[in-house]
Amino acid sequence: DDIGALSTEQLALTGELRFNLENKAVSFSSPALVNDRLFFGSSDGWLHAVDTTGKMVAEFQSDGSKANGARYTDANGRMQTGGMYPDRTLDGMMIGMRTMMTLGSFLSSPTVVDGVLYVGSTDGNVYAIR
Numbered sequence: 276d277d278i279g280a281l282s283t284e285q286l287a288l289t290g291e292l293r294f295n296l297e298n299k300a301v302s303f304s305s306p307a308l309v310n311d312r313l314f315f316g317s318s319d320g321w322l323h324a325v326d327t328t329g330k331m332v333a334e335f336q337s338d339g340s341k342a343n344g345a346r347y348t349d350a351n352g353r354m355q356t357g358g359m360y361p362d363r364t365l366d367g368m369m370i371g372m373r374t375m376m377t378l379g380s381f382l383s384s385p386t387v388v389d390g391v392l393y394v395g396s397t398d399g400n401v402y403a404i405r
Contacts, residue, residue, distance in 0.1 A: 316381020
């Protein structure tokens with residue numbers, strides 16, 4: 276169990292909130308903790324890396340998000356789900372789910388092996404990021 280740069284103090288489970296991040300979209304996946312980085316994906320097709328203080332240190336955008344994200348985000352990059360789901364019927368929900376799939380959402384949990392981060396996306400790609 277190589278936990279790298281994290282100290283025993285950083286790993287202590289005290290119940291105290293260490294940081295709180297405001298996402299621009301919903302995150303379904305569990306984060307991956309590697310050394311002093313926490314990696315997590317979101318439904319808007321962005322993969323995020325934060326340090327142990329909650330400071331954003333890197334971001335990666337899926338191909339699906341690059342191609343389709345602008346239609347479903349506001350000027351601040353926040354998801355606008357109203358345009359994705361045309362109504363509250365089953366058909367409307369299915370249309371919204373199909374739209375979310377074209378965004379390259381990161382619904383799976385990332386993993387890191389030998390310094391490479393792997394994560395699957397709803398745009399049909401598995402990304403390997405160094």
